[in-house]
Amino acid sequence: MSIELELFGDLVCPWCWLGKRRLDQALEGLPKDSVTVKLRAFELDPSMPEAGLDPVAFFEGKFGSPERAQAIFARVTQAGLADGVKFDFSRIKAPSSRLGHRAIKVVERAHGAAAAAAVQERLVRGHFEEGEDLAQRATLRRLLAEVPGVDAAAADEALGAGGGLDEVLADERKAAELGISGVPLFLGPGNLAVSGAQPPAVLRQFVEALLAEAR
Helix, strand or coil, X not given: CCEEEEEEECCCCHHHHHHHHHXXXXXXXXXXXXXXXXXXXXXXXXXXXXXXXXHHHHHHHHHCCHHHHHHHHHHHHHHHHCCCCCCCCCCCCEXXXXXXXXXXXXXXXXXXXXXHHHHHHHHHHHHHHHCCXXXXXXXXXXXXXXXXXXXXXXXXXXXXXXXXXXXXXXXXXXXXXXXXXXXCEEECHHXXXXXXXXXXXXXXXXXXXXXXHHC
């Protein structure tokens, strides 16, 4: 018996990265292939210009003041330590995440879900730890080339031809239809859902309940 768990999240959402890490911990020890995770694209700011914005101005505007932005960054940084995530908000950009989401879809189509998950991890790590600009095709191609088994040149060519866009927009339409306004969100069969970067124990309980229902 297996179930599909859909994970709605944004590449530039720190709590989404933590949520994915905590989900991975929650799934440890379960029977192999009992849960498949389907990554769903969600843009926190779909109106973000394709080239992105100045990060200092963007985050100060988003959070209201430099002091409030720094306080929020400090809280997220502290939360990440327990999950092995080292946020570096001094280097972070404010890019559009759509191209990165499209890259994940292109890789998923060509290489499968495991490769797509590896690409997602590389992109979010690049964004939050290394200050990489995910709105740049050249940056994505370089990061994709670091993921074993991924044909970065083919993925870049697909992106240039518009690849992945339909899938990203379909995910976002589904989120809108379901009334999803915040991420991460974990969606199971029957539209049963848990929202937020919940602790691994909470996510494990949720998954076990879904598996029991499926039986």
